[in-house]
Amino acid sequence: MQATSPLASNDLAGVIVGETALSDVQGDSGSLNYRGTPIADLADKPFLIVVWYLLTGDWPTDAEHQQLAQFMRSQQALNNTEIALLQAVPEGTHPMLVLQGLIPLLNPVEEGPLAPAANQGLAIAAKISALIAALFRKEQGLTAITELPETDFHRRFLFMLRGELPRDDEVATLDTTQILQMEHSFNAGTFAGRVCASTEAPLQSVISASVGTLYGRLHGGADQAALAMAREIGDPAAAAKWVNQRLAQGQKIMGMGHREYRTLDPRAAILKPMALARCTEPNSRKLLDTLVAVEEACQAAFAERGREIHANVEFYKGAVFNSLGIPDHYFTALFAMARVYGYIAHFLEFKQHSRLIRPRAKYIGTVPSQ
Known part of the structure; x- marks a missing residue:
């Protein structure tokens, strides 16, 4: 006998599956805030200040901001092992697949300006920018840039990408764009990461799962x-x-x-x-x-x-x-480069009250005969 009453929807629309204090999306009024601050008030702030605020809920002091900036610089360049991994990637592999595949192979440090798990996430975030830049240069037949200037995060990224320092307006544009897409509540990629985190998988796996989800045309793609x-x-x-x-x-x-x-x-x-x-x-x-x-x-x-x-x-x-001179097939990778901070923040928040996510399905297949 065949059951004949499938669910009206498989997309969980309107179903509350958890709580978060990280961001609030109000679709009817068209508003978005990070930790209670409207996105319009965040968009022109220094990028790493918004990162600190999202991860901690507090605005950093000048000293904390400098500590974070120095930590991100120290973690941004690829080491020889990471460059060798990138060189082994088959030609023509989409940048999003490269990120999804290589993120679990990174070995992030725990010592830094925040708690160990947050530092691990920040180290991965820094490496993501370096992987993107190095992959782009690999496609051009160029070597990865590993000698990094003492400057701000996105200026350094564009330098690693191009081999020359960008203009101030280009850095400001990238800062704002990346702040706008840093966090967005329980989007598909973030929710996939929370499911992964609920199994007590490591942060690298969580970010990889989220990045893989972000690749889809109906999401980040x-x-x-x-x-x-x-x-x-x-x-x-x-x-x-x-x-x-x-x-x-x-x-x-x-x-x-x-x-x-x-x-x-x-x-x-x-x-x-x-x-x-x-x-x-x-x-x-x-x-x-x-x-x-x-x-x-x-x-x-x-x-x-x-x-x-x-x-x-x-x-x-x-x-x-x-x-900004970024090729089309790198757009979603730059999205991942920004949204990773939201993934980290959700990982930290979820782990405070972690429980395995295991929903039920309504069976609509063949029922055994009596």
């Missing part, structure tokens, strides 16, 4: 997909026709709408003006104008149905990264 869409459309004038055809076929427009926000994503409200200000080079501007035209076409199509839709943070982020 939407940033790469959105810019690929703009390249496919090719011109702002072609956007409306392309959008209407996709919607008529019942297909998703990557980067449009958000599962949580019923109004404008507050991160997109900050990121879109940044993209408009940064994308001045002709090719970069054409891509951005195409994205704007896609958003306008989507809004017009949904308005005809009495509905509202807005671009989410992924939609314009690719245009910003593109303006």
Whole structure:
């Protein structure tokens, strides 16, 4: 006999699966805060100050900020073993798969400015930036940069990527973008990490599980997909026709709408003006104008149905990264480079009251005959 009453939904929408004091997403009002501070008040602060605040709940003193900066510099360069691991990665492997595979092989230190588990996480976060930069250089036939200048974290990352120090405006853009995507409550990647942590797996495994989840097109991979869409459309004038055809076929427009926000994503409200200000080079501007035209076409199509839709943070982020000279296939890796601090914070929070996560499933298969 076959059961015939499957669950209405497998996505856990609206189901509360835990508690957190790290961030609050209010979808109806379009607000996001980290530990009670609105995202708009965090976006222009120094990056590592926001990292400390997220992990500890306190603002660092100047001395603590300097200790964290020095620790991140000390952990950022790859050692010979890590470079050898990276060299063994097959050519053409996507950066997200490289991160997911190599993070569990890192051996992070416990001594540092915070508690041992937090220091381990910060050391992994520093290494992630170095892995991304070294992989990029490997693709160019260049060697990894291991002699690091005494400067701030993202300036150093861009130096490791390019081999030359970036401009101040480029560093400020990257700081803000990474703060915007540092934490977002029980998103799919974070929840996957909490499930992994509940088994008492080590932090490296937890971060790897989260990074693997982030890779999906319906999660972090939407940033790469959105810019690929703009390249496919090719011109702002072609956007409306392309959008209407996709919607008529019942297909998703990557980067449009958000599962949580019923109004404008507050991160997109900050990121879109940044993209408009940064994308001045002709090719970069054409891509951005195409994205704007896609958003306008989507809004017009949904308005005809009495509905509202807005671009989410992924939609314009690719245009910003593109303006910094970052290739499309590295967009999601830079997302991981920011979201890792949220993964660490959730690991620390969850371990205070850890319990194995083991939900039940409703069986709808064949029932044995009586």
